[in-house]
Amino acid sequence: MRRKFSIAAVGATLALGLAACSGGGAGSSTDDASGAAGGDGGGQLVGVAMPTQTSERWIADGDAVKAGLEEAGYKVDLQYGNDDIPTQQSQIDQMITKGVKLLIIASIDGTALANQLQAAADADIPVIAYDRLIRDSENVDFYVTFDNYNVGVQQATSLLVGLGVLDEAGTAVEGVTGPFNVELFAGSLDDNNAHFFWKGAMDTLQPYIDEGVIVVPSGQTDIEQAATLRWQQETAQKRMEDLLTSTYGGGSKVDGVLSPYDGLSRGIITALQNAGYGPTRSDATPMPVVTGQDAEIASVKLIADDVQFSTIFKDTRKLADQAIVSGTSFLAGEEPEANDTETYDNGVKVVPSYLLTSDIVYANNIQALLIDSGYWTAEQVEKGQA
Ligand code: GAL
Numbered sequence: 001m002r003r004k005f006s007i008a009a010v011g012a013t014l015a016l017g018l019a020a021c022s023g024g025g026a027g028s029s030t031d032d033a034s035g036a037a038g039g040d041g042g043g044q045l046v047g048v049a050m051p052t053q054t055s056e057r058w059i060a061d062g063d064a065v066k067a068g069l070e071e072a073g074y075k076v077d078l079q080y081g082n083d084d085i086p087t088q089q090s091q092i093d094q095m096i097t098k099g100v101k102l103l104i105i106a107s108i109d110g111t112a113l114a115n116q117l118q119a120a121a122d123a124d125i126p127v128i129a130y131d132r133l134i135r136d137s138e139n140v141d142f143y144v145t146f147d148n149y150n151v152g153v154q155q156a157t158s159l160l161v162g163l164g165v166l167d168e169a170g171t172a173v174e175g176v177t178g179p180f181n182v183e184l185f186a187g188s189l190d191d192n193n194a195h196f197f198w199k200g201a202m203d204t205l206q207p208y209i210d211e212g213v214i215v216v217p218s219g220q221t222d223i224e225q226a227a228t229l230r231w232q233q234e235t236a237q238k239r240m241e242d243l244l245t246s247t248y249g250g251g252s253k254v255d256g257v258l259s260p261y262d263g264l265s266r267g268i269i270t271a272l273q274n275a276g277y278g279p280t281r282s283d284a285t286p287m288p289v290v291t292g293q294d295a296e297i298a299s300v301k302l303i304a305d306d307v308q309f310s311t312i313f314k315d316t317r318k319l320a321d322q323a324i325v326s327g328t329s330f331l332a333g334e335e336p337e338a339n340d341t342e343t344y345d346n347g348v349k350v351v352p353s354y355l356l357t358s359d360i361v362y363a364n365n366i367q368a369l370l371i372d373s374g375y376w377t378a379e380q381v382e383k384g385q386a
Contacts, residue, residue: 015314041073046327047095048076049105051132052083055231055263056293056386057316058106061130064320065104072328083230085112092116097122102327106130108230109190110346113137123251126330130296130323133192134345142336143344143353144322146314148193151358152200152260155291158310158360159256162289165213168362178213180255185236185268186226192247197293198223205258214256218247227265237267242274256289262299265292265308280306295361295369297376301384303363313369314358320353336348 046069050062058080067078076093081088083127089109095103096119103125107113110132117139120127125133129143160166164176182205187194208214209221220226220243228235236259248254254272259265273279276288292311293298302308326336338352345351359369370376380386 032047041069041075041287041328041331043073043075044101044331045075045077045099046102046104046159047092047098047100048078048130049088049095049103049107050078050080050130051091051106051108053080055294056085056296058098061106061316062319066318066321068320068324070325072324072335082110082135085109089113089116093119094124096120100125100333103127104130104323104327105134107132107134107191110135111190112190114139122278123186126327128323128326128330129351131193131319133344133351135192136347136348138344138348140349140351141330142326143351144319144326144331145193145344145353145355146319146358147355148196149200149343151195151312151314153204153294154200154203154312154358154360155197155258155260155293155310156201156204158312158362159258160208160290160292161255161362162291162309165208176213178208179215180213181217181248181252182214182256182258183218183240183254184216184221184226184258185228185239185260185264186223187264187265188231189223189227189228191231192344194227194260195223198226201258201260207248217252218243230319231261231263233267234262236264236269237271240268240271241274244271254288257291259291260293262292262294262296263309264310265290265311266302269302271309278307278386281309282306293382295375297386300361300366300370300376301382303357304366304381306363309362311361312358313361313375314356315373315375317375322356 048065050058053059062078066078071074079091081091085108103120113134114137117127117137121139127139128143129140131145133143134140161168164173164179167173186198192262205214257268259268277285281287287307289309292308295311296315299308301312329336338354340353340355346354361369371378
């Protein structure tokens with residue numbers, strides 16, 4: 001179904017201005033370098049639904065989207081769902097009742113919003129899925145995210161770099177044949193992204209597993225075994241503790257852990273440290289190579305301190321800007337520009353998407369990627385706090 005929108009008083013100039021707008025630091029509010037101030041969104045209400053405040057990235061995302069929309073003259077109803085599906089459903093129901101003209105949604109469970117999206121469609125409200133694809137509904141109009149398969153490739157690549165199998169340029173290092181003991185973690189199965197991260201990572205690791213360079217001593221190589229419901233740190237810590245007891249009791253050592261998110265990485269690191277690894281990667285029983293995602297400040301400090309090995313930086317300021325550019329296109333009665341119309345099949349249709357790129361962070365490029373870009377300050381990295 002194609003919906004008709006009235007042409008709102010939002011011009012192309014505004015969208016262009018927003019495209020240039022930097023959304024501010026990860027934990028800070030928007031900095032207005034764009035001249036978008038005084039945009040004429042005409043005070044229309046936009047609903048922004050975010051999944052949780054337990055992870056700082058979603059707080060930064062919510063703040064940046066809200067600030068950018070307000071800068072452009074819109075009113076914003078920003079809600080966090082507390083990782084609870086009924087809470088998010090009712091927040092979106094209420095946004096529709098309040099008369100929002102656009103919904104921007106980062107879902108908790110990507111399969112649980114079909115009713116809300118039907119109600120939005122009935123009210124001619126366009127829906128943008130933010131970072132996480134909403135599945136099983138034809139009423140998702142657009143998707144802004146990163147190249148999630150490539151995030152998984154980058155996670156596995158950084159694991160191989162940490163093990164010494166590859167150099168940072170991705171070239172095989174002669175004579176490094178392992179075998180390395182690696183354990184695998186995945187995200188929440190109800191989050192479409194978790195499957196993309198896993199696929200990208202496993203496609204990258206499988207040849208090394210086949211050659212015996214990498215072994216998974218627990219044998220837990222299915223995403224169902226590796227998954228972490230709601231991406232919770234404590235759940236990952238508990239699973240790592242269980243793996244250490246069940247599989248590494250006889251003195252064998254863990255060399256690496258594939259982790260798809262910094263929160264999980266911190267739980268995994270705690271379990272490893274409690275079992276006598278580390279505390280850093282240069283200690284006698286070194287901390288294994290642990291990967292991550294999101295460049296959360298606590299984890300960036302752990303990388304700087306030689307505890308965690310890597311993370312993936314997804315610049316949430318750029319994602320917020322993209323959501324605003326795409327959203328203002330809808331509000332102007334236009335189709336947002338997509339750069340991918342093939343990858344994201346939500347089970348009912350392929351959702352037109354705008355994909356951004358991500359970078360691997362190691363200790364030696366924290367300065368260039370995170371500090372020089374203004375995402376974190378040197379002081380924040382030093383303290384490990386926003
Ligand atoms: C995913 C997201 C990741 C990470 C994770 C846990 O959907 O793509 O960047 O934030 O959720 O919050």
